[in-house]
Amino acid sequence: MRPVLAEPTEPALTPPDEHDRQLLERIHPADWVNPEPKARYHLVVIGAGTAGLVSASGAAALGAKVALIEGKLMGGDCLNFGCVPSKALLRAARAVADVRRAGEFGVEVAGEVRVNFSSVMERMRRLRAEISPNDSAQRFPDLGVDMFFGQARLTGPDRVAVGAKTLHFRRAILASGPRPAVPAIPGLGEAGYLTNESIFSLTALPPRLAVIGAGPIGCELAQAFARFGSRVTLIGNHEQILPREDGEAAALIAG
Numbered sequence: 001m002r003p004v005l006a007e008p009t010e011p012a013l014t015p016p017d018e019h020d021r022q023l024l025e026r027i028h029p030a031d032w033v034n035p036e037p038k039a040r041y042h043l044v045v046i047g048a049g050t051a052g053l054v055s056a057s058g059a060a061a062l063g064a065k066v067a068l069i070e071g072k073l074m075g076g077d078c079l080n081f082g083c084v085p086s087k088a089l090l091r092a093a094r095a096v097a098d099v100r101r102a103g104e105f106g107v108e109v110a111g112e113v114r115v116n117f118s119s120v121m122e123r124m125r126r127l128r129a130e131i132s133p134n135d136s137a138q139r140f141p142d143l144g145v146d147m148f149f150g151q152a153r154l155t156g157p158d159r160v161a162v163g164a165k166t167l168h169f170r171r172a173i174l175a176s177g178p179r180p181a182v183p184a185i186p187g188l189g190e191a192g193y194l195t196n197e198s199i200f201s202l203t204a205l206p207p208r209l210a211v212i213g214a215g216p217i218g219c220e221l222a223q224a225f226a227r228f229g230s231r232v233t234l235i236g237n238h239e240q241i242l243p244r245e246d247g248e249a250a251a252l253i254a255g
Helices: 018-027 050-061 076-080 083-100 117-135 216-228 247-254
Strands: 041-046 066-070 145-149 152-156 159-162 165-174 208-212 231-235
Touching: 018 076, 018 117, 041 050, 050 066, 050 076, 050 145, 050 165, 066 165, 076 083, 076 117, 083 117, 083 216, 208 216, 216 231
Parallel strands: 041 066, 041 165, 066 145, 208 231
Antiparallel strands: 152 159, 159 165
C-alpha cells in the first residue's frame, strides 16, 4: 500500500487561544493586502518556510527585487509544526525524566510526579508565538521583500499568478515544502489519526498512542509522550529504529 499525501487545508491553528491568535496575526494576517507587483522581479520565492525565508531575505540584502509568496503559514514546518514545537515538548519531557531520576543525585522529591499536559502544550504555544516575529509578514517588507499571500500558480516560464495578480521574474525558487504522508491502512481514516502537524493541537494527553514511523520525528514524539505518561507503541518498517543512523547509535536509543 502506498501512502497518500494529506490534503492541504486553510491556515488554522488550534486551540484558538491568545498565543495562537497572536501567532496567526503575525504569520498569516487576516487583513493582509497584497502589494501591487513590481514590473519585474529578480527573484520570486514560492514558500515562506525556512528555505524560502532565507532565500528571500538574503537576495534582498544583496539588492535584488524579491517577492515572497506563501499560501498558508509563514515559518513553515520549523516554526509551526517542527523544530520549535517539538523541541518545546522534548524539553518538558526531559524535565519530567530528570525529576523522576532526581533520587540518583541525592535529591528527594516528595510525592508522585505529575504532568499537567495542558500546561505543557500552552507553554509550547506561548514560545512559538514569542519566536514568530522573526518569521512575520511585517518583517519581510521591512527587509525589502514584497510579501504575497495566496496560492501560487506558474502560468509561464517567467511569471506566476497569485490570485488576480501576476508577478514577472527572472528567476524563481520553489520552496513549497512537504505535506504529511498518511499510510493507506484500511480503517485508518474512519478511526481518526494525527499527523506530525496536528499532534501539536492536542490539549489532553492520550492514554495510548501508536506512532507509525521510527525515524527522528517518530522517535522524538514517542519518547516525549511516553515520558508524559502515554502508553506508546512505536512502529517501524526496518530492522532498527532510526534506519538512516549508525546501528550502535540506534541500539542505544532503542535500549
